Amino acid sequence: MESLQVQSYSNSYTVYVGANVRHRLASLCNNNYQTILIITDTTIENLYLEDVKHSFSADQNVHTAVIPAGESSKSHDVYFRLLTKAIDCGLDRKSLIVALGGGVVGDLAGFVAATYMRGIDYIQVPTTILAHDSSVGGKVAINHPKGKNLIGSFYPPAAVVYDVETLHSLSKQEIRSGYAEIVKHALIDNASFFQDVVQHRSIYSISNEVLIDHLLRGIKVKASIVQEDEKESNIRMFLNFGHTLGHALESELGYGKISHGEAVAIGMLFAIKVSEDLLSISLPYNELYDWLKENEYPLRLSYINPTDLLEKMKLDKKAHNQKIQMVLLEKIGCPKAVQVDHSWLLKKLTKFLEEMTVE
Ligand SMILES: NC(=O)c1ccc[n+]([C@@H]2O[C@H](COP(=O)([O-])OP(=O)(O)OC[C@H]3O[C@@H](n4cnc5c(N)ncnc54)[C@H](O)[C@@H]3O)[C@@H](O)[C@H]2O)c1
Numbered sequence: 493m494e495s496l497q498v499q500s501y502s503n504s505y506t507v508y509v510g511a512n513v514r515h516r517l518a519s520l521c522n523n524n525y526q527t528i529l530i531i532t533d534t535t536i537e538n539l540y541l542e543d544v545k546h547s548f549s550a551d552q553n554v555h556t557a558v559i560p561a562g563e564s565s566k567s568h569d570v571y572f573r574l575l576t577k578a579i580d581c582g583l584d585r586k587s588l589i590v591a592l593g594g595g596v597v598g599d600l601a602g603f604v605a606a607t608y609m610r611g612i613d614y615i616q617v618p619t620t621i622l623a624h625d626s627s628v629g630g631k632v633a634i635n636h637p638k639g640k641n642l643i644g645s646f647y648p649p650a651a652v653v654y655d656v657e658t659l660h661s662l663s664k665q666e667i668r669s670g671y672a673e674i675v676k677h678a679l680i681d682n683a684s685f686f687q688d689v690v691q692h693r694s695i696y697s698i699s700n701e702v703l704i705d706h707l708l709r710g711i712k713v714k715a716s717i718v719q720e721d722e723k724e725s726n727i728r729m730f731l732n733f734g735h736t737l738g739h740a741l742e743s744e745l746g747y748g749k750i751s752h753g754e755a756v757a758i759g760m761l762f763a764i765k766v767s768e769d770l771l772s773i774s775l776p777y778n779e780l781y782d783w784l785k786e787n788e789y790p791l792r793l794s795y796i797n798p799t800d801l802l803e804k805m806k807l808d809k810k811a812h813n814q815k816i817q818m819v820l821l822e823k824i825g826c827p828k829a830v831q832v833d834h835s836w837l838l839k840k841l842t843k844f845l846e847e848m849t850v851e
Pocket residue numbers: 533534535536539561562563566593594595596597599619620621622623625626627628629630631632641658659660661662663666669670673751752753
């Protein structure tokens with residue numbers, strides 16, 4: 493098992509990464525909790541819920557709440573139902589919430605923990621590749637129909653317990669969704685990390701050893717950034733590479749129609765094109781495009797109105813005074829936040845969408 497310490501404004505927490513650590517969840521954390529609510533989704537309920545429940549002792553009150561799997565659960569309705577469940581289960585300020593699942597469960601359960609009785613402890617137990625990103629750094633949120641993650645908080649977990657054995661049951665779509673965030677971490681960090689990832693032509697046949705190496709490198713990139721700028725006043729924006737368009741696509745197409753990572757992959761291609769034009773540089777656009785295509789990322793979109801998409805991009809949280817800011821790359825490993833002129837961006841976006849649209 494590997495472990496890594498993350499220093500936050502309120503606490504320092506450990507990220508444990510290893511095989512079968514879900515069975516040791518309770519012993520890995522400060523386990524003085526009398527009442528525990530495990531929040532998970534309908535898919536994970538049948539796979540790993542019992543293991544996590546059994547890691548607690550018989551004299552602890554362990555409750556469970558199961559939400560429908562998928563992005564549409566990051567909603568006000570499901571959030572409110574979970575708060576009601578927490579009240580009904582008798583959770584108090586010394587209770588614990590366990591977020592057992594991917595980024596949806598993590599963001600949602602984390603936001604419940606952040607707001608229930610003004611904040612109680614929670615532990616992230618990620619079960620997707622993507623959640624190597626979402627479980628670290630304390631961003632918790634739900635979506636608004638108008639935009640992604642518009643309601644949320646910065647609320648660090650008490651611990652992260654990442655059982656890599658759970659990743660064996662992921663579907664191909666979830667593998668590629670998660671790998672998009674690994675590629676993002678590589679592109680903002682350094683060229684050799686990027687090359688180490690894209691040299692693997694198929695992410696579906698990557699060995700466990702290589703996957704764990706990629707996950708640990710991704711977590712290290714994320715941890716070092718959030719430790720320096722937890723509340724995103726500066727360099728944390730770099731973790732948003734590919735997200736200005738990615739989030740707009742998720743919201744415009746309807747939450748869950750495209751996965752988060754798939755949308756971010758398209759957003760990264762667009763951010764690379766914008767970087768090349770605005771900064772007069774050359775980046776490995778074709779190399780990334782071909783790799784994404786070989787790995788079956790959906791790179792053909794049905795018609796989307798570029799003006800509507802641009803409106804969604806204005807709701808991005810990096811925007812200031814309604815001016816869109818995108819994370820661009822000066823070169824691999826050198827990200828930069830840049831304010832982009834809207835009419836120029838609309839032209840670029842229109843052309844990009846034309847190239848990506850199926851007739
Ligand atoms: N807070 C952050 O810093 C941050 C970072 C990145 C993404 N996110 C958010 O994370 C969300 C996406 O997370 P995700 O991709 O993990 O989605 P998800 O949580 O919806 O999981 C994807 C699907 O995989 C299933 N699943 C999860 N673990 C499984 C397993 N081990 N075996 C089989 N199936 C499994 C789930 O039931 C779901 O159907 C988005 O809402 C995104 O905005 C947050």
